[in-house]
Amino acid sequence: MKGIFIFISAILLILLEAELLASQSTISASVTVVCPGIISIKTAPAYIKYLNLSLNYSLEEAANCIIPNATGILNIINKANSSVVFSKHVGFYNVSSISTQRLSISTNSLPNTTYYASLNLSELGYAIKGASSEFELLSPANVVVKISAYPSTINPGTPISISIELNNTGSLASSSIGINGLISGPQKIYFNYLASPLAPHQEENISFSFSNITAPGSYTIYAVASYNSLLKSSNQILNSSSYAFSSFLVSHPTPSPTSPSPSPKPVPVPKPIRSIPQVGIISAPLLASAIAGTSLLSQLSIVDTSNATEIINLSVPSLYSSMLKLSASSFFIKPNESVAIQLGFFSNSTTQSGIYNIPINITASIANKSSTVTEYVQFEVLRSRNSSILNQLILANNTNVADGILKIYNPTNATMVNVRASTLIPKSAVSNISQINAYGLINNITEENGYYVINWLVPYLPKGSSTYAYYSIYKPESETLLSSIQNIMEVPSYVKPSSTLRLININVPTFYANTTGHIVAEELYTGTSIQSVAVQLLGPPGISIVPSLIIENASPNQVLVQIFNVSMLSSGTTMLNLYISMQGFNETYSIPALVLAPTTTTTIPQTMQPKPSSLSQSLESALIFTILIILIFSIIVANRKRGPRYSEERASSLKEIREMIKRE
Amino acid sequence: MPYIMRISSQKGGVGKTTVAVNLAVSLQRRGYRTLLIDADTANPSVGFHLGMTNVNVGFKNLVKKEAQLKDFISIHAPSGLHTICGTIDSKPFTISEENAKTIYSKIKNTNYAFVIVDTQPGFTTDYIAKVYDEAILITTPEDTAVASIIRLAHSFDKIHLKHHLVINKIGRHKYELHPKEIEEAYEGKAIGMLPEDEIVPMSIAEHIPAVMLSKRAKFSQATVALAETYSAMSEYTPDEGISKVSFWNRLWSLFKRR
Structure with a gap:
């Protein structure tokens, strides 16, 4: 044994010596001078x-x-x-x-x-x-603004208290906060205030009182807080703003009481159930694109979904008031009546390019009750020709045909469905509607407000992709007017309270036991604001689903796609459950998945062999059994021999230690 | 009101955190709502045992009163155990008596059945008798560990804090102390005897508690027996707990493991 060890050690020493020699010769052969x-x-x-x-x-x-x-x-x-x-x-x-x-x-x-x-x-x-x-x-300063009016209904000329709460939820202190306020309604009142800087998680309440509101009607109060976050060490400054709004009502003056005269007590009449103000949105532009310095028109359609006539007040926060103009801001609307409001998007040459998410606040009021919904429209201001809707109109020399190519591009990060684009051709540019020919996409041509409008429909436009439409104008009346053709892109968002989220596709492959497959679920979200959607796929015990729960934010008209990796163990039909939930929405879908047995490899038939006799088989089994018993017995005996033995000496020594500790 | 247990020893390396984690997971899996707190302010390691080293809020933030108690509780998803981890990147810190009392008064108002607190090795002050219902003393079958446990048991007796003994890492080596010797020195029966088992280092390396990694391992079985002892003492009615696994599923998992 010792001899073998010496022999192996000697060989190892020789090998090590050889390695050292080799490395030394390498170093001396290639000396490299490196500049430090x-x-x-x-x-x-x-x-x-x-x-x-x-x-x-x-x-x-x-x-x-x-x-x-x-x-x-x-x-x-x-x-x-x-x-x-x-x-x-x-x-x-x-x-x-x-x-x-x-x-x-x-x-x-x-x-x-x-x-x-x-x-x-x-x-x-x-x-x-x-x-x-x-x-x-x-994270920069993030000042959350809350606004409230008290009382919610006042008589003309009586004071109203407006309270603005500011809370910095960011990690940095804010600068002084400039508050620009507007009370909008039959009377307009502007107010300003400069609040002191807020440290992270600091709150401040500001109260205003107004007693000069005399015109009856529904009012909305807006407050926009503008501030910045400054980090001196990195010389960085970030401008931010946030806003909030609330509403109140100035009631009609009550007639002065007449001189008291005895009269029979009126029989109390049960009060009618008050109508709840409700408004539904039929269509709204999801994305309107224009090159900086130009303007375009679109429309917002709403319907009175209550059972009473409503006062509708529409407003855009003052921050965006120069960018989006409304054709009407206050009007009456009867039950089930729908109204289309023109939206004018404006930008000037200095407007910064990008997508602006502009809120339109729609307040519906019946008597002294009101409800507000906010619809967001996206306005894309473009600097270059790389637009989401690009129009090229070519009027070839010596011809009387102008050919237009329309490129519709989805610049958003979400798949759009039922995209509608409109090409507005001034009426005076074309002699007759029949002189316009449109093709390439589903379309119809209508006549509206001094324009011939080609309405294009793109059923499905994935994120980042584009599609093309073509049109020709025969015998154009004015070459100059052709240059003022406008293009609008919009996605109608039909709001149905019960089905703003629905499963549109579920792809379940045929599974094989012990293999993994992908289940793909797709939902269409047609709500008007960004909502968090949770989709969970669950199966019976033994089935692995990764991830089981997916939570994502859904934007209006977005198709949500989830991919679940599912591993099945045994063959047969397995029932999986897909749960889709959102605020105010819960749906469960049962999904049967077919699991086949794993594919078997073909076996090559073997040559016939004599069967071992039953006697030799039983002898062999008995031998194996005896060996196993001996083995188990010897392990038990070995284990019994192992382990500590109780020692009186050690036990008394520990007891002594214990007594010493107790005496301390 | 939860039953608050402190896992204690005066000597490091006896397996306090291993016992704390596996006992907590076993109680949770038996349907008892359990909160495990890593109060080892010098060397927090519950996160390693549970695979939760990425949790960046925990006991330190709770001590600093940075938010509500519920904001620091993380859930160990595979077992459902609630835990307040120690933050691995934080420097060692001390807790004042007043602060500790405030924290434990909040914990007393929760609806957990058991709260298990893994503490750092060493002595402690008198006030702990007021915040804990019991201390579990962990020792290994070695003279030094047993002597330290006797010292700790004596100090707990003085402040009238109930305690129980758990002998860990019983390895059946000839040179180690016999459990009877330890019990005689402690002057009481051990409530749990946990064998030395290679499942423990394996579970730490895998960041999966041993009782979840292998139910058949000797250490896991002994820990589950310890959890059974405590659950028998509890006044709480357990939730549904872990689902029963059918014979065929067990058989299948056996083949799968092989």
Whole structure:
């Protein structure tokens, strides 16, 4: 045994010697001179979320030489879980003194936590000592505004108290908060106030009292809070605003009481059940696009879904009042009557490009009761020709036909269904409606308010995709008027309170036992505001579903898609349950899934062999059984022998220790 | 009112957290609403046992009174156990007596059947008798661990805090103390005897409590027996608890494991 050990040790020593010799000869054969460098990385101690994160990193040579080529990776790492949230290959070339580079990335998708930026470079395969810098991502000030009016109904000229609550729910303090208020109704009153800065989680209440409201009717109060978040260390500033609204009613003056005269007591008449104000939205533009400096028209259709005549007040927060104009802001509407309000979207050359989510507050009032719904419309202001609805009209020389190509593009992050686009051709540009020919998409041509309108219908437009429509105008009357053709894109959102969310597709594959398949569920959400939707797929015990629960935010007219990975164990029909829930909505769907037995491989028939005799089989079984019994018995005996034995000596020594402790 | 138990030892490495986690999971799986608190302010490790190291709020925030008690409770999804984890990135800190009393008065008002508090090794102050219903003393079959447990039991006797003994890591080695020797020194019967089992290091590496990783392991069976002892003492009616697994499903899982 010892001899074998010495022999193996000797062989190992020889091999180690040979390895050392080989490595020494390699080093002496390829001596590489590397110019030493120092890496540095500079970040601010903190950055504001939603603003870009900028940092500088540099490489400095440290021995009066030139670093020809140093490459490596710059990582931004979440300190809490060490996950890399951003990674970039960087390179420095011919660095003779110091070379600095800058990185700027968006922080929108990063959680608020501590990160560190780390840079590692290598020069000619040799690592330069890396550098890192730590920083924190902070959420900006977020001032939540709440507004209330007390009492909710006043007599003309009596005081009303308006209370505005401000609460900073962000991680940074806000600047002074400018409040611009408007009391809108038969009388208009503007008010302003400058509130002091709010620290994180600090609240402030401001009260106003007005006693000069004399015109009866329904009023809406709006308050827009404008403020900014400042982070000196990173020299960052983020402007923000938030708003709230509430309503109250100024009742009609009651006639002065006549001189008291004896009269029989009136018999009390049961009061009629009061109508509840309700308004439904028939259609609204989901996205209207226009190049900065131009304007376009669209419409909002609403219906009185109550059983009484309602006063409707429409308003747009003052922040957006220059961008969206309404053709009417206050009117009466009878039960089941529908009204279409023209929406004018305006932008000027200085309007910043992007998608604006503009709220339209619709307040319906019956007597002193009112209810408000908010419809959001998206207005896309474009800077370039890369529009969501792009129109190219070509009037070829020496012809009397103008050919138009319409590109309809879905710039949103959601699939759109039943997209409607309208091409508005001024009537005076064309002699007759029959001179317009439209094709490529489902369409009809109508005549409305001085325009010939081509109504296009796109049944389904996935996110980021585009489709094309074509039209021709024969014998155009005016070339100049052709240039004023407008295009609007809208998605009608039909609101049915009971079915704003519905399952439109469920794809269940044929499963095989012990394999995984995908179940795909698709729902269409036709609500008017963003809602959180939870979809859960559950099965009987033994079936693995990953993920089982998916929660996502649904935007108006979005098709939600969930993919569940399902592993089935045994064959047969398995009943799965799909639960879809949203605020005020709960549906359960039973989904039968067919699970087939796993596919079997073909076996090659074997040649016939003599069967072993039953006697030899039973002898063999008996032998195995005896060996097993002996084995188990010996394990039990071995276990019994193992383990500690009780020792009086040790026990008394422990007792002594116990007594010593007690005496202390 | 919940029954609050403190898992104690004066010596490190005796398996306090292992016992705390597995006892808590066993009670929860038997249908008793259980809250496990990692109050080891120096070296919190419940998160490692439960695979919840990414939880970034916990006992530290509770002590700092940063929000309500319910805001710091995380749920261990596989077992349903409620837990207030120790935050791994926090520096060691101390808790004032007043602060501890406030925290435990809030806990007393919850509807948990059991609250198990995993504490750090070492001595403690008199006020703990007022906040805990019982202390479980953990020892291993070694002289040093037993001596420290005797010391702790003596100090708990002085402040009139009820305690029970659990002997952990019983390994059947010739050189270790016999359980009877430990019980005689402790002057009482051990409420639980947990064997040394390789399922324990495996469960820590897998971040799955041993009682969930293998129900047949000796350690798991002994822990479940300990949970049964405590549940028999509880005045609470358990919820439905873990679903019964049919014979065929057990057989199938046996084949699957092989």
